[in-house]
Amino acid sequence: MPNIKFRASRRTLTSHAGLSIIGQCFEIAGVDSIDSRFPTTLGMRTSDVIKSYLGLLCLGMSDYDAVENFRRDKPFQQLLTLQKVPSAATLRQRLEKLAANDLQARTATWSTTLLSLIEAPITAETTHVCLDIDTFVMDNSNSKKEGVSRTYQKVDGYTPIAAYLGNEGWCLGLELRPGKQHTMKESNAFLERVLPRAQCLTKQPILLREDSGFDSQAHLALLEQQRQVFADEGRRLDYVVKWNPRGSATADRDTWLAVAADYWEELRPGKRQALWTQAVSIHDDNKTEYVVQRVMRLVERTADRDGQLLLEPDYELEGWWTSLDEAPEAVIKRYQAHATHEQFHSEIKTDLDLERLPSGKFATNDLILHLAQLAYNILRLMGQLGMTGELSPVRHPAKRRRLRTVLQELVHRAALVIHKARQIILDFGQDIGRMTVLKTLRSRLRYPRGTPC
Known part of the structure; x- marks a missing residue:
């Protein structure tokens, strides 16, 4: 075993050199402007409180007490x-006060x-840029936090709603909801907040994708209205929303079988399917009528994949509301890609350490999720600009990098901090690869090229 000795010196070291890029993103997003809206006489700027907690989130920490490790960390500051x-106490108290003053509305514009200023890459899937909206569960069992209640996954917690744009998964909305709140409740208002943000960031056609929890006539009517608004502006908005049969699949089986009689095709021995499109009339709250297309798929199984015959045929009926003028197979394939957003939910809960929210107050936890939206987008931006293509450290090729990978490869990097000629120099030693990536990122972010939304 080698003879290892420990020694301390006066040199300043940091294990989070990636904070140099994160701080630059705070400046571009306009976080400092919050001081004019929320001035304070308590000796600490509001922006210092917000940026300190955002810094923790960008390091994968969410607990208030984690800030104590950085109070004497000069590079962090x-x-x-x-x-x-x-301090941890000040951080908690000030966030609670800011949440009570509705800071959430301000933070939503930072992302x-x-x-928009960085001109972040937004990749379309075929002809449309996809906008995925969905709710997910945050397990906060065995706690007495405000708003924690039984969720649809049979655990006690919250069911926040989120919106992601493009194949990169930029987060355009992240709002907290009580665990028992139905998916559709207040979703129309959420959509009306998110669509202008998506419209500002991309000029390409937008495809909204949602699951069956959003299947309601009022919501579909709103989508048709928004499509007209986009059309009036020379833009295009389409949607694919999973149909919720609500019991009609079993009650009207004979009717569905009769409709499917002309569309059957055999997929394998013992399994066949029918695909067709039908027009359905819906009405909004003002009794205005809209005609919406619905793609239907009926699958009949008389034998399993191993060839074992079933006692009775097994039927599976699915449907998708859509405005796309495409073949049923293409519509279904577009919706199947909607499942990618589950990874983004996972990154928020695990990589940002937000599965169990730190506060006992609902409004404060809602503010924390709004701040997490910016932290998520900053780490995603670092991954897309610095970890794809030729600059990427040695890893398998990918369209995007998980937030945990960005934290490991770019944020948690050791460096020697040198102060010289009114400059801060980060010395990475022989780690030339990561130094090159961070240097390129800082140069890329120094002069924003786009226009703010």
Whole structure:
């Protein structure tokens, strides 16, 4: 075993060199402008409180007490341009006060400002840029936090709603909801907040994708109205929403079988399917009528995949509301790609350490999720600009990198901090690869090229 000795010196070291990029993103997003809206006489700027907690989230930490490790960490303060780093108690108290003053409405614009100024890459899937909206469960069992209740996954927690744009998964909306709240409740208002952000970030046609929890006549009517608004502006909006049969699949089986009689095709011995499109009339709250297309698929199984015959035929009926003028197979394939957003939910819950929210107050936890939206987009931006293509460290090729990978490869990097000629120099030693990536990112972010939303 080698003879290992431990020694301390006066040199300043940091294990989070990636904060240099994160602090730059805070500046571009306009986080400092919050001081004019929420001034304070308590000796610490509001922006210092917000940026300190955002810094924790960008390091994969969400607990208030984690900030205590950075109170004497000079690089943390300097790289994020903080005057002071708050204590855990101050952080908790100030976030609760800001949540009560509805800071959430202000934070929602930071992400769109950052993404628009940087001209973040937004990749379309075939002809449309996809906008995925869905709810997910955050398990906060065995807690007495405000708003925690029984969720659709049979655990106690929250069911926040989120919206992701493009194949990169930029988060355009992340709002907290009580666990028992139905998916459709307040979703129309959420959609009306998110669509202008998506419209600002891309000029390409937008395809909205949602699951069966959003199947309601009022919601479909709103989508048709929004399509007309887009059309009046020379834009295009389409949607694919999973149909919720609500018991009609079993009750009207004979009717569905009669309709499918002309569309059957055999997929394998013992399995066949029928695909067709039908027009359905719906009405909004004002009794206005809309005609919406619905793609239907009926699958009949008389034998399983191993050839074992079933006692009775097994039927599976599915449907998708859509405005796309495409073949049923193409519509179904577009919707199947909607499942990718589940990974984005997972990254928020695990990589940002937000499965169990830190506060006992609902409004504060809602504010924390709004801040997490910006932290998520910053890490995603670092991954897309610095970890794909030729600059990427040695890893398998990918269209995007998980937030945990960005944290490991770019954020949690050790460096020697040198102060010289009014500059801060980060010395990476022989780690030339990561230094090149971070240097290129800083140069890329120095002069924003786009226009703010």
